[in-house]
Amino acid sequence: MNNKSGFILRHPPQVRANHWFVAIVFILATLSGLAFFHPAFFFLSNLFGGGPWTKILHPFVGVVMLVAFSMLASREWKYNRVTDADRQWQKKAMDIMLNHPVKMPDIGRYNIGQKYLFRTLLGMIGILFLTGIVIWQPYFAPMFSINLVRLAVVAHGIAGFITIVAIIVHIYAAYWTRGAIRGMTRGTVTAAWAKHHYPGWYKEMSKGSK
Amino acid sequence: MVQQSLNIERRSATTTPSPGVRHSVEVAKLIDISKCIGCKACQAACMEWNDIRDEIGTCKGVYDNPADLSAGSWTVMRFSEVETDNGKLEWLIRKDGCMHCADPGCLKACPAPGAIVQHENGIVDFQQENCTGCGYCITGCPFNIPRLSPKDHKVYKCTLCSDRIATGLEPACAKTCPTGAIMFGSKKEMITQAEGRIADLKERGYQNAGLYDPKGVGGTHVMYVLQHADKPELYSGLAKDPQLSPLVIFWKGIAKPLMSYGLGVAVLTGIMHYVTVGPNEAEEDETEK
Numbered sequence: 001m002n003n004k005s006g007f008i009l010r011h012p013p014q015v016r017a018n019h020w021f022v023a024i025v026f027i028l029a030t031l032s033g034l035a036f037f038h039p040a041f042f043f044l045s046n047l048f049g050g051g052p053w054t055k056i057l058h059p060f061v062g063v064v065m066l067v068a069f070s071m072l073a074s075r076e077w078k079y080n081r082v083t084d085a086d087r088q089w090q091k092k093a094m095d096i097m098l099n100h101p102v103k104m105p106d107i108g109r110y111n112i113g114q115k116y117l118f119r120t121l122l123g124m125i126g127i128l129f130l131t132g133i134v135i136w137q138p139y140f141a142p143m144f145s146i147n148l149v150r151l152a153v154v155a156h157g158i159a160g161f162i163t164i165v166a167i168i169v170h171i172y173a174a175y176w177t178r179g180a181i182r183g184m185t186r187g188t189v190t191a192a193w194a195k196h197h198y199p200g201w202y203k204e205m206s207k208g209s210k
Numbered sequence: 211m212v213q214q215s216l217n218i219e220r221r222s223a224t225t226t227p228s229p230g231v232r233h234s235v236e237v238a239k240l241i242d243i244s245k246c247i248g249c250k251a252c253q254a255a256c257m258e259w260n261d262i263r264d265e266i267g268t269c270k271g272v273y274d275n276p277a278d279l280s281a282g283s284w285t286v287m288r289f290s291e292v293e294t295d296n297g298k299l300e301w302l303i304r305k306d307g308c309m310h311c312a313d314p315g316c317l318k319a320c321p322a323p324g325a326i327v328q329h330e331n332g333i334v335d336f337q338q339e340n341c342t343g344c345g346y347c348i349t350g351c352p353f354n355i356p357r358l359s360p361k362d363h364k365v366y367k368c369t370l371c372s373d374r375i376a377t378g379l380e381p382a383c384a385k386t387c388p389t390g391a392i393m394f395g396s397k398k399e400m401i402t403q404a405e406g407r408i409a410d411l412k413e414r415g416y417q418n419a420g421l422y423d424p425k426g427v428g429g430t431h432v433m434y435v436l437q438h439a440d441k442p443e444l445y446s447g448l449a450k451d452p453q454l455s456p457l458v459i460f461w462k463g464i465a466k467p468l469m470s471y472g473l474g475v476a477v478l479t480g481i482m483h484y485v486t487v488g489p490n491e492a493e494e495d496e497t498e499k
Contacts, residue, residue, distance in 0.1 A: 036321040036344060038470045039223040051322050051342035052363070099487050137345035138358050147455075150349045154461040161469040165476045172480035178491045196492030 007188035008205055016187055018072045025065045026167060032058040033160055059136050066129045073122055079109040085200055086112040106200035117170055124163040131156040216376050217330040222320035237331045238397035239370060239381060240404055241305050242435040243445065244411055245391035248273065248287055248303040252383035252392060256285050259371060259382035279306065281359030281366040285383060288446035304445040308355045308368035310334045312428030315454040318462050319350025332397065332431035333372045338364040352427060352452040370431065397431065404435050411437060426453040
């Protein structure tokens with residue numbers, strides 16, 4: 001692990017590429033979706049060439065999102081099991097968020113907040129895809145009963161909202177945790193960062209190389 | 211009919227008031243089902259005035275032709291043979307099409323600004339140039355009226371001949387109806403007209419004759435005189451008490467404004483957290499054991 005100058009590889013290039021591809025697609029899906037979410041956001045449809053183009057593109061962007069996210073999720077699946085250390089971490093979550101000094105439990109590669117985010121996105125992207133199919137005019141919507149379409153359109157909006165809030169939290173948490181973004185852009189983090197935030201993972205990584 | 215320009219009362223996906231200084235008379239079309247002979251002249255007149263030609267369909271073994279509304283058929287006659295209480299067979303023929311609700315579910319559901327407008331005279335009109343083809347209006351309509359065109363992915367329905375009315379003409383269907391079953395005028399006049407006709411029908415043994423102007427959608431600007439107003443469902447499933455779907459009301463009225471604020475709050479919370487608590491930094495000397 002410890003390559004020159006004490007950096008640890010956190011995310012290999014394939015994961016980084018996959019993550020940023022999902023991120024770009026997510027932004028496109030969000031901006032195009034918000035245009036239909038509330039009139040206050042309709043101006044965003046101008047970014048996609050107007051209302052009809054936004055309506056045409058959004059569902060296809062969603063399908064790309066589903067595929068790209070599924071690839072990322074299958075890569076990260078194994079790191080997202082909740083452990084006892086995670087539960088201890090959760091008890092200290094408030095102190096951690098307020099930057100109080102805490103003895104960090106021996107958590108692995110991800111903390112429980114990240115694991116919840118993973119589960120939320122997994123569930124919501126699934127719901128967004130299924131409800132998105134039901135309301136997709138003119139290809140699929142006519143195949144479903146009007147009440148199912150009504151329900152799907154509401155569920156799609158709510159799932160979209162939850163997803164966007166989850167991503168706002170994700171972006172902020174990454175920014176707030178100094179050194180984390182480097183892990184996803186350059187792929188490496190400092191040993192000090194790993195030890196501070198993920199002691200269990202740090203120990204595992206140091207064991208492997210010594 | 212008074213000549214009137216079409217002032218806009220409401221626009222879809224618009225949160226500020228529409229121009230509302232001028233006022234015009236509320237209009238209505240009154241369809242007296244007890245006078246309808248099912249000749250379909252109204253369908254032909256609608257096609258002719260609006261220059262729409264539907265695909266030639268196939269015979270379904272019933273009089274309904276075309277079988278359903280479509281982007282190219284904005285009104286259809288629906289024929290139902292009904293056995294009434296006294297064992298009498300009645301042929302109930304209903305001219306189906308947009309009801310021009312005072313509280314239009316399509317307009318409420320539409321996310322595209324100005325794609326659906328409600329004129330002050332009560333006409334609900336689709337402005338196809340603003341339509342994105344999302345089909346939300348279809349989910350909003352309690353009468354199952356709007357139809358998405360497979361050709362251009364825009365939604366179409368009866369305009370109540372808003373273009374004719376703007377110049378003081380009556381709708382094409384009303385103009386052509388040979389029995390006078392379709393009448394047009396101010397909503398007030400039409401209600402008075404209906405009352406006279408209903409009294410007539412009652413005298414002739416239709417005790418439950420009445421006006422169909424459902425309150426669940428704030429009343430409509432297309433009204434029916436029904437021989438059996440107590441059972442509107444006899445008329446090819448006309449809704450007894452049409453309402454906007456609670457899902458649509460929740461979605462557009464509550465969930466979306468609330469969630470829009472929620473997104474703002476989420477971003478603001480992040481900023482406030484950062485400026486009050488500060489970043490979460492790992493000390494570089496922590497690795498020293």
